Amino acid sequence: MQTLPYELLDWIYSSLDVPSVCRLYAAFPGHQFTVPAGAIICRTPIQVSHDVASDSIDFDTLSQLPPCEAQVRISPSSWLATADELNRVKPRHLSLVYHDEEFGIMGRPFWQVADLSRYHGQIHSLTFTDAVVEVERLPRTLAKLHLINGEVHGADKFHEFTQLEELFIHCENRRHQRLAIPPHVTRLRTSFDWMYLDHTRYNHEPDAVTDIPWHQFKYLHTEVVPKVKCLDNVEEWVINSPPPAKISLIDIECPKLERVTIEKGFYLGFLELSSVFTHQQMAQLTVLEAPEYIMPDVKLLPSLRKLAIATQEKVTEDMALPPQVEELSLYTDSIVVEGVPSQIKKFAINYAQSSHRRSSVNGKITIASCTLHSLTIEGGNFVSFVELCISCPNLHWLNMRLKNDRFIVDAPELVSVTYQGNCPHWFDTTQYPRLAHATLVPP
Structure with a gap:
């Protein structure tokens, strides 16, 4: 392999699963043919765990890799041992994915079972699944935060997270809390009851939107289309809108929108592009994914490079x-x-x-x-x-x-x-x- 050109080695490593690339790099330290493998490792999130698994590496292997992003799954029972390993290895970027397997039974706050202060380094990304999370206790250095199927307390404290760029909240707003969007968030995913809450108490009318800074978002994942006039910087939009909700972006100016995904579920539906997008929006779209919609007029998208749709017609070489x-x-x-x-x-x-x-x-x-x-x-x-x-x-x-x-x-x-x-x-x-x-x- 020493004699193979860089481009061919890169192509070979790109065909392998990431853990195999990591193990190869660790097995041949300092060899020239591992340079392309190191480049892949540096730009790819690496799954790390205590257990031997085909989709992850162990902490000893991680310690032999170049600086990279380590994604580590933790639970109440594994956090203490994991924190000790992380303090030994000290990854450049650390992403923690926390799941409490007893959340539905115990309903216990995350902080009672896993104190993040035990890890002495910086946490770049946090994902909580089935957990009770108190925002006030989260590290302010986070760049990404995902909250899924649990409970959030203190959502009005998010404005203090000045380094946060990505915020996904996919859990019920049972306490009718106000969501304070941090100043540098460009990627936002929220459910309906978080997006349409005003300052007073609660209001489920879309017109109740008061201070959501739509202008700062580059990525949106929403359950409905907001009633706003302009989304200046949105480049990618995922709309998860179950029937019979109507999907239309015609009344919203989206000068940078290029990628749209429309999710619906349950059954096939028909969608006329001209009833969803303006001519300008159709002209600039490069990606459209609507796997549960049949779209008869896709030829109206001159710049499109990636298309995912439903169909009930025979596929031939002459497909429009x-x-x-x-x-x-x-x-x-x-x-x-x-x-x-x-x-x-x-x-x-x-x-x-x-x-x-x-x-x-x-x-x-x-x-x-x-x-x-x-x-x-x-x-x-x-x-x-x-x-x-x-x-x-x-x-x-x-x-x-x-x-x-x-x-x-x-x-x-x-x-x-x-x-x-x-x-x-x-x-x-x-x-x-x-x-x-x-x-x-x-x-």
Whole structure:
């Protein structure tokens, strides 16, 4: 490996899982061929735990890595030992993910079971799941804070967190607290009852918004569309709006909006783009993900590069798409694929919407493309195809979860394969000379 060029080594390491890259780097300290691995480690969050696991490394391995972000899961029972290990290793950026497995039974505050002051370094990010959190006790040096499915006390103290850039609150506001947005937060996710609370007591009318600093946000994740005239800096917006709520951004000026995700749930729906976006908004969108919506007018998005939508129509090479789309994900019950448009480099077909019932795709699924580099077929254990044929001479990444026992894969340039299903014998490594990573999992 010493003689391989940097670009090839980087490509090889990028095909591996992150823990494997970390262990390789630690096993060969100072070797030139580990330099690209070190670069990957420095820019990738590293999962760390006491337990030996395929998706994480231990603290001894962490101590041998270059400066990186360590993500560590903790619980009331593990925090004391974990804090001692962290004080020994002292990671450059530390992200703690806390879960109290007895939250629903005990309802105990986080501070009664895990005192953060035991760790002597700086905590960059905190995620609490199923915990009672007192904001006043949190370290003011946090850059990211996520609060999920627990209780928050003292939300009016958030304005003191001058270094906080990302705030996600996804739990009920049972005490009708006022949410004070810190001055440098650019990424915000809140549920309805936090966003629409005024200073007096409580008010669930959207017009009650008084002092939320919409101008400072670059990322929003909301349950409704706020009644504001302008979102000056929002670049990405995730809208989680269950039916029958109407989704429309037409009355809001969004000069920088480029990426939109619309989540709904439960069943397929139709969405006319012209009723959701202005012409200017449609012209500037580069990413649109609405996996539970059928959109008949997607060609109105001239700058779009990534598209994820539902469909009930047969997929062919002539499928109508925006001219610059290169990444396409389709969600469906039972459509047949006869071809992939030549402009697509990354394609995913997801039949998971049928997971509540067993079904079959009554036809041959043919995915033939000279331009496709990445392919995902998600059928789960509930959908089977009459026949599946993949013929992609330049395909590098293949991910399949299928019930099928009949399929053909002609892809000589495969580098990485992940397969879960009934037919592991289809895989013959001699057919794929460039293969660097393979994961075969029984159903």
